[in-house]
Amino acid sequence: MLGLLATFVFVLIAMIENSRMPVDDPNTHLELTMIHEVMILDNSGFDLGLIMYTTNLKFAMYGAIISNFFIGMLPFAFSIPLFLAIQLGFAIVVGIIESFMARFRMGHNPQFIFILTSVSLLIFFGVLLVLGKFV
Structure with a gap:
């Protein structure tokens, strides 16, 4: 049970780190919230290819x-x-989450990240309790 919850939380953290749709919309360049997009807009050609590759x-x-x-x-x-099957499943799950969730307002992003951090800490201490490593 803790493993599936940890996997779900890690998928959501991966979506935050990769600037995916519920937290960040890389297709819009009109808001000041997309500061990291300026780096991409200033490059083209080979440099843009390297940024997209990374x-x-x-x-x-x-x-x-x-x-x-x-x-x-x-x-x-x-x-x-x-x-390979898990990589494909990860890509499909991220695609489904991006398709069916609207982008959060900027005021909700810190709350979302705080909740994920709290759940991650609870999972961590739960695993320590289950393994008997909690002092």
Whole structure:
């Protein structure tokens, strides 16, 4: 139970870190809230390609960390297809969340991040209690 909740929280944290739709809308350049978009708007060509590549690479790394939650110590023959399936599932889940959730107002973003941080700490201490490592 804690593992699924931790995975869900980590998916939401990955969406925050990658500036995905519920927290940030990278398609709009009209608001002052999109300060990081100015860096992208000032570049073109090869430099823009590198920025887009690193954005996609960061998204893939979060998917790799999430897939590592489930793979564990499986044999190599099973781990590669499972890794690819989890990466595909991560991309589909993020796409569904982006499609069906409207962008938050800027006033709600700190509350959203605070709630995710609080839930993450509760999960952390819950895992410590379950494993008997909590002093």
